[in-house]
Amino acid sequence: MINFLLKGVLRDKIRSVLSLIVIFLGVMFSTIMVGFMAGIFNDFIRVNAILDAGHLKIMTRAYDELSDMAPNDLAIIGVDSIISDLEEKYPELYWTPRIKLGGLVDIPDENGETKNQSPAIGIGIDLLSPGSNQAELLGITKSLVRGRLPESFNEALLSEEFSQKLGVDPGDKITLLSSTMWGSFATYNFVLSGTLRFGIPAMDRSTLIVDIEGARLALDMDDASSEILGIFKDELYDEERSEEIKSDFLGRQEMSEFGLLMIALRDQNDIGLLMDRADIYIAFIIGIFVFLVVLVVWNFGLMNGLRRYGEIGIRLAMGETKGHVYRTLLIESSIIGVIGTVLGMMGGLSIVYYLQEVGIDYSDLLGEANMLISGVMRAQITPGTYYVGVVPGLFASLLGTALAGRGIYKRELSQLFKELET
């Protein structure tokens, strides 16, 4: 009997192939949707954390109040010892100093006269100290367009767009005009080692990246930094642990102007609010999408069941009980649902994985946007991507079949035969 029913499933293309295709597509799109939504949001969080906010950030209380102006005169002093202490107490995070600087990048001609000049946003990053992973973490290696990474503290990187605007190439000299930590005028010559494309329009316009030691020399910030960023080693924001570390750290700090303040990612730039709302929005969007997929799959299951009234009538006439017919319908639907769901999840997860690794480059569309949003949209495999497809794939098709089968089950047998004859 099982073989007989199996033959029926395999030969009836609407029951097998078409059902599988509908379930496969429903599950696959649901999986992709979840992966894509999670990817976009988490990428936004990750980019913000790695580039600017950290999962935790330390600065002086005074710096925090004026942080929009990058006031390096209020920077942290004694950074090396603070980082050693942080690494010992909170080893699950990378702790790294950052110097934010504003100024002008001046391009001299062969006579030393200004050939070109433009405002720049500079970042001093720990690129060169042994064991530093900042270049990799920030994707600098992958973002290199021309030249190479800095090999000494007096070498610098510019965004490709900015270098073209200034008309400089790797190997050219560039001069940073800014102010030191102590308020005096600072000029410092770097050699351009390479150019980068971040894929983040706000950064691609006018960014200068130098090693932290180069920035310290340029701005006279010995053993100092604007901020210290803490980033979880798995790059995933652990909100609960962040709050624990923050409380622990703050409990040991002075409340003075130059006392250290630690803030978590969610405390910065309304990211907390965004995170809270995003969870609701994402759940809402995914909910609507999955509901629509459920409707399609459910309806297909229902139609498929109704289409088989004739077959069911015959089977009942031959002496099969209603319960047996009903059970076989559900078993068939379950088997097709499971196969479709597994295939759909495999298809969906493969696409999510591809989009996670490669992404979709839409930086051209971002234009002049100032947000720290990656120009490459990426999906992300999350726990949700493993189970969201089960709802439309298995439950919806089963529900459709169950309802269609229930209709048959409830019908008077003679009525079923009347329908059979028409």
Added chain:
Amino acid sequence: MGKIVVEVKGLIKDFPIADRLFRALKGITINIAEGEFMGIVGPSGSGKTTLLNIIGGLDSPTEGTVSVLGLSLIGKSNKELADLRKNGIGFIFQGYNLLPVYTVYENVEFPLLLLNVDSNKRDKMVREAIEWVDLSDKIKSKPAQLSGGESQRVAIARSIVKRPPLVIADELTANLDAKNSHRIMKILLGLNKEIGTTFIFATHDEKVMGYLSRIISIVDGKIESDKFFDRNELREKV
């Protein structure tokens, strides 16, 4: 007269139509003996299909008693009625109602699968049934590849493959031409003669009536006549 296989007494069947009841059968009483080759005839709406449905355990009476193959159908559960159909009754429908995705062999095999007949015996019975209806060359064909007459012959093979004591056929020639109708009736008459199955037809086809040895005429839910015919000469020929 042989053993009674169908006994109907004072059968009344009402159907609700809108807010009132329509009485389709008005006190039918008949007995059908084992091995009969008989028909219930009458115009459309006379109640013959309703009577057949009740005898086949597909519908229940409003009043009266019905006993089929020694089993009273009154108050029986769906499972008990399904068992009766599975073991004792074969059905032939006007529209053939073959399962389209299965071959001729598989369609005929289906009733035996429900009875859990072992595979060797099943194969023998299926091939024999297909041979009875002269379709051995179409054994692997699908219903869509068959003509109307061939499809109805497959339906006949399916109905008799389990050798049921009773076969119920509702307007089985309605979709067939004269040649195929005669061919099918001859096959059924031959089976009736060979394996002793009781056949009950619902029909208003004159060609079918010509083969029946008993014709009960129903008009407006009541038996109008119950006549017996001598078909021995015809039986000898098949």
